[in-house]
Amino acid sequence: MQWLALxxxxxxxxxxxxxxxxxxxxxxxxxxxxxxxxxxxxIEAGMRVSTARARxxxxxxxxRDRAAEAALQAEIACCCGHFTPDVCLIxxxxxxxxxxxxxxxxxxxxxxRQAIAEACRRxxxxxxxxxxxxxxxxxxxxxxxxxxxxxxxxxxxAGLAPLPIAATGWPxxxxxxxxxFGARCLGDVLALPRPGLMRRAGAEVGGELARALGEAYERxxxxxxxxxxxxxxxxxxxxxxxxxxxxAAGRLLEALCGWLAARQAGVSVCxxxxxxxxxxxxxVELRLQAPARxxxxxxxxxxxxxxxxxxxxxxxxLRLEAGPGEALPGCTGALIDGAxxxxxxxxxxxxxxxxxxxxxxxxSLACVAxxxxxxxxxxxxxxxxxxxxxxxGMAARPLWLRKAPQPLAERSGGLQAAGKPxxxxxLASRAERIESGWWDDSGGEIGRDYFVARGACGTTVWVFRxxxxxxxxxxxxx
Amino acid sequence: MAEAGRLAELFARGDVWVGDSLAVDDGQxxxxxxxxxxxxxxxxxxxxxxxxxxxxxxxGLSGASLFVPALARLTQAGQWxxxxxxxxxxxxxxxxxxAAAGVDLGYLMIVTASTREQPWACEQxxxxxxxxxxxxxxxxxxxxxxxxxxxxxxxxxxxxAIFRGPETAAQAAAAPLRLHCAVVPAxxxxxxxxxxxxxxxxxxxxxxxxxxxxxxxxxxxxxxxPPHAMAGAGLSAxxxxxxxxxxxxxxxx
Numbered sequence: 001m002q003w004l005a006l007x008x009x010x011x012x013x014x015x016x017x018x019x020x021x022x023x024x025x026x027x028x029x030x031x032x033x034x035x036x037x038x039x040x041x042x043i044e045a046g047m048r049v050s051t052a053r054a055r056x057x058x059x060x061x062x063x064r065d066r067a068a069e070a071a072l073q074a075e076i077a078c079c080c081g082h083f084t085p086d087v088c089l090i091x092x093x094x095x096x097x098x099x100x101x102x103x104x105x106x107x108x109x110x111x112x113r114q115a116i117a118e119a120c121r122r123x124x125x126x127x128x129x130x131x132x133x134x135x136x137x138x139x140x141x142x143x144x145x146x147x148x149x150x151x152x153x154x155x156x157x158a159g160l161a162p163l164p165i166a167a168t169g170w171p172x173x174x175x176x177x178x179x180x181f182g183a184r185c186l187g188d189v190l191a192l193p194r195p196g197l198m199r200r201a202g203a204e205v206g207g208e209l210a211r212a213l214g215e216a217y218e219r220x221x222x223x224x225x226x227x228x229x230x231x232x233x234x235x236x237x238x239x240x241x242x243x244x245x246x247x248a249a250g251r252l253l254e255a256l257c258g259w260l261a262a263r264q265a266g267v268s269v270c271x272x273x274x275x276x277x278x279x280x281x282x283x284v285e286l287r288l289q290a291p292a293r294x295x296x297x298x299x300x301x302x303x304x305x306x307x308x309x310x311x312x313x314x315x316x317x318l319r320l321e322a323g324p325g326e327a328l329p330g331c332t333g334a335l336i337d338g339a340x341x342x343x344x345x346x347x348x349x350x351x352x353x354x355x356x357x358x359x360x361x362x363x364s365l366a367c368v369a370x371x372x373x374x375x376x377x378x379x380x381x382x383x384x385x386x387x388x389x390x391x392x393g394m395a396a397r398p399l400w401l402r403k404a405p406q407p408l409a410e411r412s413g414g415l416q417a418a419g420k421p422x423x424x425x426x427l428a429s430r431a432e433r434i435e436s437g438w439w440d441d442s443g444g445e446i447g448r449d450y451f452v453a454r455g456a457c458g459t460t461v462w463v464f465r466x467x468x469x470x471x472x473x474x475x476x477x478x
Numbered sequence: 479m480a481e482a483g484r485l486a487e488l489f490a491r492g493d494v495w496v497g498d499s500l501a502v503d504d505g506q507x508x509x510x511x512x513x514x515x516x517x518x519x520x521x522x523x524x525x526x527x528x529x530x531x532x533x534x535x536x537x538g539l540s541g542a543s544l545f546v547p548a549l550a551r552l553t554q555a556g557q558w559x560x561x562x563x564x565x566x567x568x569x570x571x572x573x574x575x576x577a578a579a580g581v582d583l584g585y586l587m588i589v590t591a592s593t594r595e596q597p598w599a600c601e602q603x604x605x606x607x608x609x610x611x612x613x614x615x616x617x618x619x620x621x622x623x624x625x626x627x628x629x630x631x632x633x634x635x636x637x638x639a640i641f642r643g644p645e646t647a648a649q650a651a652a653a654p655l656r657l658h659c660a661v662v663p664a665x666x667x668x669x670x671x672x673x674x675x676x677x678x679x680x681x682x683x684x685x686x687x688x689x690x691x692x693x694x695x696x697x698x699x700x701x702x703x704p705p706h707a708m709a710g711a712g713l714s715a716x717x718x719x720x721x722x723x724x725x726x727x728x729x730x731x
Binding site for chain 2: 345349352353366368373378379384385394395396397399401402403454
């Protein structure tokens with residue numbers, strides 16, 4: 001087991017999407033987090049708001065938004081699902097990831113840690129990390145802002161020794177008591193005889209130390225990747241700009257793909273709502289050809305859609321909803337790139353074409369059991385296999401059909417198209433009568449005699465004589 | 479001697495050809511379905527990863543017939559093909575007709591795009607690695623667009639058949655193969671305007687099957703419908719003899 005702890009020391013401030021500088025977040029009259037500028041002026045967590053205001057008159061004091069903090073923490077937890085399904089959410093500002101099983105897949109500890117840190121940086125969240133074979137030791141390392149890795153169980157006591165006692169988060173009275181024993185760092189506490197320490201400072205201290213050193217099992221609350229995905233994001237300022245929307249939506253999509261990876265699932269549809277201030281949201285539906293969880297596919301589709309979207313109002317926030325996902329096992333990487341990806345390649349192409357040309361622009365032909373030529377073919381979703389037509393021995397059908405039959409003039413023993421005086425058609429087959437369609441309300445009732453006709457230059461066409469309304473029409477081309 | 483040997487080595491390469499003989503493509507061509515045409519094309523068929531510039535007078539209607547056998551062969555083998563149609567076109571593909579010609583409709587993608595979006599759609603399809611044949615009517619394609627599409631085709635493995643009007647014959651085109659195609663009473667007359675090899679002086683005449691009855695499956699024996707050439711007689715009279723009640727026919731006169 002190898003645990004990676006992520007601690008977000010400035011989470012109350014980072015979760016505030018808009019604020020001016022200098023700023024501090026306060027709860028019940030006490031400052032809980034302050035930005036760089038106000039910290040430079042001497043403002044710290046735990047200070048009274050009135051004192052902080054006195055020190056820095058221009059300070060903007062923002063009320064703490066616990067819901068936003070929890071949402072941001074959950075968003076990062078979802079992203080981490082991409083790296084490991086074993087994510088624990090530690091209130092109020094930390095995450096624990098079990099990464100032992102993922103090290104090899106992501107190329108070792110360093111690349112994995114950098115990828116996770118990169119995901120946090122995209123969310124502008126301050127981060128401290130620590131890694132150790134036990135969860136508690138990793139958390140203490142991160143809380144002490146150690147930013148280092150303890151790789152083995154044997155080196156754990158030495159790795160923890162230099163940490164300040166405050167990193168444990170024990171009650172202040174206990175910390176004072178330990179300081180009274182002369183312990184300045186965790187190493188001093190570890191050096192004390194354990195039974196005596198437990199008798200004087202309480203059994204809980206001994207238990208925590210045992211769990212940190214891996215001598216006792218620690219039960220951790222696992223983060224639950226819910227059945228349906230739903231994340232909301234407030235933008236720092238209302239915007240109409242596609243670039244800003246792309247970035248913000250990319251953040252949500254990254255969380256979505258992490259959520260899907262942790263659930264071993266894929267989705268084919270997700271709904272992105274662009275929230276306007278005081279108005280109904282605009283909806284962008286991203287529709288994939290098949291369930292997938294590749295970030296790149298969603299992102300490309302999103303860019304195609306956002307580029308072509310006309311926004312009625314500026315966007316103040318985004319909401320992404322998806323799920324429930326369909327089971328989609330991961331696939332084994334191929335040793336040699338083969339033709340296995342043909343179907344996926346086609347899906348990508350279809351998605352890209354659909355994104356730009358519209359949903360109805362791409363399809364496959366399918367034969368329909370209907371005797372009327374206009375209804376004998378239909379455009380269906382690509383790749384949908386229709387059974388072959390049951391009717392055999394039917395007279396020939398052309399390759400091309402006119403969307404609207406073209407009237408022909410009957411002249412000097414032949415048929416003549418209106419615009420082409422040179423083209424005279426002669427009938428070259430017996431008539432095939434195609435009629436009726438009374439069940440069709442939308443004007444599907446026909447009564448026609450079809451002939452194969454040939455022009456002088458060799459063109460073979462399909463013409464009919466309408467014996468209901470009269471007149472000759474050009475309908476097909478062989 | 480060594481020089482001559484090196485020259486011969488150079489000529490043996492697939493991408494170098496001597497002006498008066500056909501280029502040797504590494505057998506990558508898609509058989510056209512007409513042995514006479516295959517014999518005249520470098521590589522023995524439609525070139526992969528290249529454009530075929532087909533000049534026909536009717537927006538791809540007769541040109542498409544030239545590619546139907548290749549389309550049938552590819553789709554039956556489970557290879558993807560695409561047909562790009564302008565939105566404005568008065569014609570649409572008729573499913574039973576293509577199915578009867580042996581095309582597996584499940585592997586034929588029909589894409590409809592406006593004239594403005596067509597070159598983009600063409601490029602995307604040609605770049606997709608798993609599409610083998612694209613049929614597209616681009617009457618307004620400029621030499622710049624053709625060059626761009628040729629580059630896209632070279633990046634993928636597809637044959638891109640682009641149908642344009644015969645008036646573009648005088649323009650320079652990036653496509654390595656250019657054909658003029660017209661319907662004649664015997665079938666199709668194909669004139670090879672440009673190929674990797676000596677130009678072909680005489681047009682090729684390719685026989686086309688007459689419209690036949692449709693039987694289940696492309697391999698079923700097709701019965702030849704006896705032609706009924708009916709010149710001379712009044713059309714409505716013919717129609718009357720065939721099907722229509724006399725009164726209706728007379729009223730047309």
